Amino acid sequence: xxxxxxxxxxxxxxxxxxxxxxxxxxxxxxxxxxxxxxxxxxxxxxxxxxxxxxxxxxxxxxxxxxxxxxxxxxxxxxxxxxxxxxxxxxxxxxxxxxxxxxxxxxxxxxxxxxxxxxxxxxxxxxxxxxxxxxxxxxxxxxxxxxxxxxxxxxxxx
Amino acid sequence: xxxxxxxxxxxxxxxxxxxxxxxxxxxxxxxxxxxxxxxxxxxxxxxxxxxxxxxxxxxxxxxxxxxxxxxxxxxxxxxxxxxxxxxxxxxxxxxxxxxxxxxxxxxxxxxxxxxxxxxxxxxxxxxxxxxxxxxxxxxxxxxxxxxxxxxxxxxxxxxxxxxxxxxxxxxxxxxxxxxxxxxxxxxxxxxxxxxxxxxxxxxxxxxxxxxxxxxxxxxxxxxxxxxxxxxxxxxxxxxxxxxxxxxxxxxxxxxxxxxxxxxxxxxxxxxxxxxxxxxxxxxxxxxxxxxxxxxxxxxxxxxxxxxxxxxxxxxxxxxxxxxxx
Numbered sequence: 001x002x003x004x005x006x007x008x009x010x011x012x013x014x015x016x017x018x019x020x021x022x023x024x025x026x027x028x029x030x031x032x033x034x035x036x037x038x039x040x041x042x043x044x045x046x047x048x049x050x051x052x053x054x055x056x057x058x059x060x061x062x063x064x065x066x067x068x069x070x071x072x073x074x075x076x077x078x079x080x081x082x083x084x085x086x087x088x089x090x091x092x093x094x095x096x097x098x099x100x101x102x103x104x105x106x107x108x109x110x111x112x113x114x115x116x117x118x119x120x121x122x123x124x125x126x127x128x129x130x131x132x133x134x135x136x137x138x139x140x141x142x143x144x145x146x147x148x149x150x151x152x153x154x155x156x157x
Numbered sequence: 158x159x160x161x162x163x164x165x166x167x168x169x170x171x172x173x174x175x176x177x178x179x180x181x182x183x184x185x186x187x188x189x190x191x192x193x194x195x196x197x198x199x200x201x202x203x204x205x206x207x208x209x210x211x212x213x214x215x216x217x218x219x220x221x222x223x224x225x226x227x228x229x230x231x232x233x234x235x236x237x238x239x240x241x242x243x244x245x246x247x248x249x250x251x252x253x254x255x256x257x258x259x260x261x262x263x264x265x266x267x268x269x270x271x272x273x274x275x276x277x278x279x280x281x282x283x284x285x286x287x288x289x290x291x292x293x294x295x296x297x298x299x300x301x302x303x304x305x306x307x308x309x310x311x312x313x314x315x316x317x318x319x320x321x322x323x324x325x326x327x328x329x330x331x332x333x334x335x336x337x338x339x340x341x342x343x344x345x346x347x348x349x350x351x352x353x354x355x356x357x358x359x360x361x362x363x364x365x366x367x368x369x370x371x372x373x374x375x376x377x378x379x380x381x382x383x384x385x386x387x388x389x390x391x392x393x394x395x396x397x398x399x400x401x402x403x404x405x406x407x408x409x410x411x412x413x414x415x416x417x418x419x420x421x422x423x424x425x426x427x428x429x430x431x432x433x434x435x436x437x438x439x440x441x442x443x444x445x446x447x448x449x450x451x452x453x454x455x456x457x458x459x460x461x462x463x464x465x466x467x468x469x470x471x472x473x474x475x476x477x478x479x480x481x482x
Contacts, residue, residue: 022161057262059262131261
């Protein structure tokens with residue numbers, strides 16, 4: 001069945017006709033045109049499609065779009081304000097937390113969720129929060145350093 | 158992966174509405190977090206015409222303590238159970254087990270009921286449609302042969318939920334609602350012994366809560382082995398609860414997951430009570446568990462590996478709990 005889905009994506013209210021079986025990742029990429037959210041394993045195993053729903057991390061490839069009705073959805077595109085990178089985006093860039101870049105949007109959104117609930121996480125908390133996000137390039141050390149560095153930075157005004 | 162097959166999503170607000178919808182819609186399935194069912198649907202293992210979404214059923218989301226008994230709604234998330242201060246203080250084994258299911262993002266939506274009613278898993282079942290077609294499917298789904306044990310007229314897919322063994326050693330009961338009303342039964346009775354039909358739930362019935370009694374002096378812990386420690390399903394999981402009286406074991410309960418077609422509470426542990434926990438007793442316990450554990454070639458690792466890792470986890474848990482007092 002198709003119904004009108006009303007929600008907020010990156011701060012902007014939207015209303016779209018969406019069928020019950022549409023996944024959040026397909027809605028974001030194909031309907032909203034936000035291709036920053038990556039489709040990796042497509043089965044909830046790799047974390048590349050991680051987005052925020054009401055500040056909490058979600059795997060968009062196993063989330064039904066209609067279940068986000070009335071909620072605030074945020075993707076990696078929403079972190080950039082007026083063309084300026086957020087502290088996490090800047091830290092991943094400066095600390096080499098991103099190599100091929102495919103896992104990076106998911107890594108950054110999972111890290112964003114962590115920093116919102118725990119502004120000063122230790123390494124164990126960072127490892128726990130990113131446990132479901134898989135990266136084949138970095139070996140994870142640079143990613144953890146990036147999150148630690150971002151926690152010490154100010155968000156751009 | 159395929160897109161999801163078409164279905165109609167219903168949003169009941171109460172258990173009564175959910176049960177009524179289940180009766181009206183033939184072939185409907187209940188869904189909560191969807192972290193397992195939606196993946197199976199994308200593999201075209203299941204294609205229910207209707208999904209009944211339990212996430213807005215407020216009465217199923219509560220975690221309460223009533224006269225010392227913990228009542229956990231089936232739609233409470235694993236993250237909520239793992240973080241609940243009352244659970245962490247009085248029933249820590251449940252928080253430990255819930256906190257190790259899958260990865261942190263799954264646990265934000267995956268539920269207690271979903272993990273207790275997790276479909277059984279097997280390397281011949283949890284595969285793409287193309288892969289399963291190329292292997293003539295299997296006994297659990299569309300096929301005629303169990304590829305794990307081709308001579309056996311039954312399915313050997315393993316139950317792989319983490320919460321069930323922890324709840325079993327703490328003596329949990331299952332609360333089930335259905336067309337004939339609600340009933341409460343020992344959690345053990347929820348599980349059958351065939352991987353193809355793992356749950357003893359009647360048509361239109363759903364698990365609404367579990368009830369876990371006051372532990373008294375019983376202390377429990379849970380540990381498991383998996384390929385990737387941060388995210389995978391268990392290869393073998395062991396829950397232990399024991400009570401110590403001076404230097405003696407006064408109570409001992411052991412339950413297994415991911416090794417058998419059901420979460421099995423090991424029988425006969427009472428023969429090991431009323432003595433000190435020495436190496437003879439640990440070896441006797443290991444032999445007892447060894448007779449009841451049944452890992453088959455249903456995972457990427459060998460049966461022998463899962464047998465050995467379960468024995469190692471068992472020893473570590475029992476010794477740790479005994480020494481902790």
